[in-house]
Amino acid sequence: MKLFTKTALIYGIMLLLTIGIVVTIYLILSADKESTNERSLFIFLIASLIGLVLLSLTQLIIIRKLWSPFYTTLNQLQNPNLEGKKIAVENTTIKEFKALNEALNEFSTRTHEDYLSQKQYAENLSHELLTPLAIIRTKSELLLQMPNLTEEAMLNLDSIIKTVGRLTKVNQALILLSKINNNIFVDKEDIDLKELINESLENFEDQIRKKKLTVRVELEQSVIINSNMNLLRILISNLIKNAVFHNIQEGFIMISLKDHEMIITNSGAPSTKSTDEFFQRFVSEQASENSIGLGLSIIKRICLLFDFPIHYSIENKEHKISIRFKH
Amino acid sequence: MKLLFVEDDRDLLKSLLLYFNEFGYNCEKARTVAEAIDKISLYTYDCIVLDLTLPDGNGLDFLKILQSRKIDVGVIILSANSNLDDKLKGLDLGADDYLVKPFHLSELNSRIKSIIRRKKQGGTSLIEFNEIQINTDALEVRVNNTLIRLTKKEYDLLLYLIFNRNKVVTKSSISEHLWGDFMDQSDSFDSVYSHVKNLKRKLKESGGKDYIKSLYGVGYIFKEE
Numbered sequence: 023m024k025l026f027t028k029t030a031l032i033y034g035i036m037l038l039l040t041i042g043i044v045v046t047i048y049l050i051l052s053a054d055k056e057s058t059n060e061r062s063l064f065i066f067l068i069a070s071l072i073g074l075v076l077l078s079l080t081q082l083i084i085i086r087k088l089w090s091p092f093y094t095t096l097n098q099l100q101n102p103n104l105e106g107k108k109i110a111v112e113n114t115t116i117k118e119f120k121a122l123n124e125a126l127n128e129f130s131t132r133t134h135e136d137y138l139s140q141k142q143y144a145e146n147l148s149h150e151l152l153t154p155l156a157i158i159r160t161k162s163e164l165l166l167q168m169p170n171l172t173e174e175a176m177l178n179l180d181s182i183i184k185t186v187g188r189l190t191k192v193n194q195a196l197i198l199l200s201k202i203n204n205n206i207f208v209d210k211e212d213i214d215l216k217e218l219i220n221e222s223l224e225n226f227e228d229q230i231r232k233k234k235l236t237v238r239v240e241l242e243q244s245v246i247i248n249s250n251m252n253l254l255r256i257l258i259s260n261l262i263k264n265a266v267f268h269n270i271q272e273g274f275i276m277i278s279l280k281d282h283e284m285i286i287t288n289s290g291a292p293s294t295k296s297t298d299e300f301f302q303r304f305v306s307e308q309a310s311e312n313s314i315g316l317g318l319s320i321i322k323r324i325c326l327l328f329d330f331p332i333h334y335s336i337e338n339k340e341h342k343i344s345i346r347f348k349h
Numbered sequence: 350m351k352l353l354f355v356e357d358d359r360d361l362l363k364s365l366l367l368y369f370n371e372f373g374y375n376c377e378k379a380r381t382v383a384e385a386i387d388k389i390s391l392y393t394y395d396c397i398v399l400d401l402t403l404p405d406g407n408g409l410d411f412l413k414i415l416q417s418r419k420i421d422v423g424v425i426i427l428s429a430n431s432n433l434d435d436k437l438k439g440l441d442l443g444a445d446d447y448l449v450k451p452f453h454l455s456e457l458n459s460r461i462k463s464i465i466r467r468k469k470q471g472g473t474s475l476i477e478f479n480e481i482q483i484n485t486d487a488l489e490v491r492v493n494n495t496l497i498r499l500t501k502k503e504y505d506l507l508l509y510l511i512f513n514r515n516k517v518v519t520k521s522s523i524s525e526h527l528w529g530d531f532m533d534q535s536d537s538f539d540s541v542y543s544h545v546k547n548l549k550r551k552l553k554e555s556g557g558k559d560y561i562k563s564l565y566g567v568g569y570i571f572k573e574e
Binding site for chain 1: 368369455543
């Protein structure tokens, strides 16, 4: 049924009802021969007013009810987590709302399929790069074996090999990010954050010793969260890696874990970009040999995935990142 | 030592054959699952290097066939996928190791050597190079029969260099061998340098000769003087 028709129908019925009520009251009054004209007119007036008010109220309620499928659909559309989900619609007999729902469903299905194929596309492309990278690397290493290479030739090869290394790291990060987007990491288990932090610190032991860094750790007894082990390990590892590698000689690192909040503070070179820009953008500080941009992208993406609020600030050459691991 | 390389990319295959032939291995190739099956029906190999993405199927299918035919051979998987699940699946199906592309030739060599040594029945756990003797079971290193104390990293480094002797090993590959993915390239090279320096010192202190040569900062080569 068309919206207009239904509305008109309802209005018509309500109008008839109101008229009926008014007429009934009038008839009741006119049946009473003793009432004066003025008085009956007054009562008639009041009755009409009441009738109109009732009519309006009822109309409002009915229109609200009439439009409820529309509001349901609207609410769904306004949901920020709509990514790839079908719009749940309320069954309705009204033609226009039905058409709206169908159109929206088609649209959302199409968008979702596009989205999926793009995600797949990104991951496929990254994989396509791996064999060519392997070829460049192996050929370079073969060249390196040739006898009587000049120093110049060796240094050029070195440059190629190092660049392949950088490309590889970037590609790895891209693959990781696209995997996160493809919801590969769904398994969850109970994870002891304290253990992960200690594990990471051990991994970077050599570097820490080399830079003569002072590491101070204040970890609350076993903070357990239920999440994906792989991603969390990558998260913590990247955080600590950044704190170690972008630190100065004889600098410090302070890690505290209290009330499910982890704060890492470390000394480092002063940043020339504004904090937010530094955090947002992929581009790193110095000539992207240090992949802080990559590391931060991954850290940020993982926090986004699990809804862990993260804050980053630089004050007086002190870098501070805090993450809240909600239960 | 007989090796079979199952890889469909021609360029990569050529690199592999060239490198490993020079090392003295007897190398064969297969570019499809079908070809690989033919090869194993005809010959026995010490180790198979298997790429997973092949034009006529998945390398894992080939692994299953090896298992069903009860062929005992070392298998190292080369994969474009660093997916943990694939890795576990491969290992479950009988693969001995898993290496992600792009890899270092010296790393692949080191892994192949390890697999072959492990597979050798009643094989010795001793590796000798002139006055240097390494006991891989006891994780002990002796120079002129004197035990020397090496850190884990120094031990791994020595083994890696000896496995790849007479070939240039890049700092990149050493860094990845010792620290895996953890280290960023440039930051680790200093560490590589110090570990090499310490290793050379310890070998020299025990009267060992200096076999480790540095090549313009690009890498190192372990060889007779």
